[in-house]
Amino acid sequence: MVNKATSESKRPKAHSLHIGLNEVSAAHYEGWTGPLAACEFDAHDMAALAKAQGIKSSLLITKKATRAQVLAAIRKAAEALVSGDFFFMTFSGHGGQIPDVSGEEEDKLDETWCLFDGQLIDDELYYELSRFKAGVRILVLSDSCHSGTVVRARVPAAATPEQRPRIMPRPVALRVYAGHKAFYDKLQSDVAKAAGGRVEDPDTALANVTVSTRLTAIVKKFSPSLILISGCQDNQFSMDGNHNGAFTEQLLSVWNNGGFKGSYASFHARIRAGMPPSQSPNLFTLGPAAAFLKQAPFAV
Template identity: 25%
Template sequence: MQTYGHFQGPDHREIAPSFQYSQCNGKKKALCIGINYLGQSGDLGELKGCINDAKNIRKFLCRHFGYKKKDIVMLTDDSTNEMMQPTRDNILRAMQWLVQGARANDSLFFHYSGHGGQTKDLDGDEGDGYDEVIYPVDYEAKSHIVDDIMHDIMVKPLPPGCRLTAIFDSCHSGSALDLPYIYSTEGKVKEPNLAAEAGQGLLSAVGSYARGDMSGLFKSAMSIVKTATGSTQKADKIAKATRTSPADVISWSGCKDSQTSADTQEAGNATGAMSFAFTSAISANSQQSYQELLNNIRDILKSKYSQKPQLSSSHPMDTNLMFIC
């Protein structure tokens, strides 16, 4: 058990909430999605490296972190099996499979490489007014998948101490899993003054979230929002009050919400820039803290790309901890 951050209680004494970090020594499951939109001439256009990304991530997980092929579901649009096609229904079903039966110290891994985008935010938890989305292969017929839905399926059901590591190699993916704590390259939560300001409301929100008490969760959210000024601050506070989770969820995204992610060539092979940088950084050094890994991923990309990969989490974390999955 490790603690991070100090919050002021109702009696004005500082208290530190405890979050259980996964040891990643339980069962391991992964879901890898790669969509090239083969043969499609829609608004988004065909991609080149996404299927390669999914296959490379599967090899990477088996080689470096002890995952087994039989425990990794692959959804790619070159599959001849209809159930393995990355349609909207298949993706949502696979996300549910990934978290089903999850327990403390399990390690789950989610990877998505494909088109990403934005749509108007309807619940006030996005500072820029837009939710992030991913596009299944049948998006023209079935529409996109919104970050709120992905959070509800893959984050909300997880118990304390269960690790979910997510990688989004897609455009506008900075907060694609709706995790409320986003870290700078110095390893600090962006907008750090919020923790002291929100205080007890944040702790109440965590308790309500863990119990499934939506009424209590809403009250906690509103108590935090009352102190906010401006839409960005309000959105930040709503996100932290309603999206903070006792589960150990960490997301790596290829860029900020406002940026695009490159579909490119590296070493003569089509690949997503983020997937390439992530696997390259860990292959070069498997013993890195989260902060070191974020900086190394950015260093790999900055000479050729303008995108800035993001690190976010479901609860405050110590980025000096070693990366494991």
Template identity: 30%
Template sequence: MARRALCIGINNYPGTDSDLSGCVNDASDWAAALTERGFTVNKLLDSAATKAAMVQAIDTLVTGALKGDTIVLTYSGHGTWLPDTDGDEPDARDEALCPWDIDSGNVLLDDELHDLFSRRAGGVRIVLISDSCHSGTVTRGDESDLDPGMPRARFLPPAVWMKRDALPADTVRPTRLSGGFTRAGGDLLLAGCLDTQFSWDTSFNGRPNGAFTFYALKTLKNLPATATYEQWFKEIRNYLPSTRLPQDPQIFGTRSARRFKVFA
């Protein structure tokens, strides 16, 4: 049973004036953690993470897996949305990840992810970890690791990248992004926040990271070998949300998927 992963991190978004700082570190940190757990890992960072490259790498990851294999996809970067055209979204919006070349109008839709994931063989386990998008109001959690200063939201409003004549009426409100990816066809989704919130790009101990990624990996180090995704998620929730990081991490999947052994 093979274990393979793809870790995507995009800080640089040319033409948008919306660069981030912690996404490449996120991808490298996920890659290191997964390598320690026996995964063969491929990374796409910044200019390497065009839409075409992302689609090709995900397709290779999925179609190359056999029954009993586990594949993990991590994404750190901006999320966005655009008007739904096929009527499958209750809020009339398609949710999307933002490749490096989004300024050319290239987005990776949840529908496209669903098509890619549907190519897997029977018995292949898919875990998607998304540290992108959206802001909440709950005030609790340990902030001792967080550096001073305001974090930046990992959400790219359509007005930043979409051609002006195609803009919908509301370009600012982030809605249902992480929820939309529950329909992408994987077994399990770990997301940085609620559908209507932002995931924050910030800094810890002088080093940029996404808040969700930082605490997910911090808690991962102390998990027992037999821990499940459900148990891991509960540990992450000890840190998020907090006063300065108002984001509620989410876990989506069946009861049995949530009880899978972490990265097994």
């Protein structure tokens, strides 16, 4: 007879974290609050999806979505999960940029998530995710804008009161960086030192990059298996809506309350096929993710 306690202990654990910000603190963002409408809905809906899959979830909504709280939640999961376990994280809010002071190119920009009291830079996110144990599966869904270039290819398409681009405007980004330069420069320096040297490719953490030979060294150092699906390509915008962001709305439609049958790869393809040409969700992986890509989405 199989011991029930032993059986339970062998079952993979699953934790999820859902972050949604309809605004940010004017005190940190130089008077800008970046009002959005659907990000909190996105976080609640993704938490409900996780719960339906038997995943223990937590929510960080707007004022609670601080740098300290988000980092603490990621670190708690990294400490608790072991090989075979599953960590699911979603972010809905503005994407931003700061000048990269730890990389190789002087004019390079680091992508960020705009949390309530400050930006989480991609250097930090990459480093925190790299601290998960080998064999842990990590799924990150990011419904926000990020760009590695100073000048975008075009202005946002279909920008209406109901559809707002989820990006911190460039002039605001420059003011925020100027007002907090020492803070962000030190963050990048500290992360580089903690990672054992220069962070060669921090942009992979937020996944709005194209595959390049520069990623090879980073992949070799990344022990967990990561799948990251983002709301748009590097030269596009993720659009807000009234109830969900455009990416999250399409994802939930394809998921169909668990009716979707297929792999992560086909899940991404179906989501992308249903989006307009102006917003094409990106799929990126780090670590040994080939087997993970073949699994059913959100499966523990």
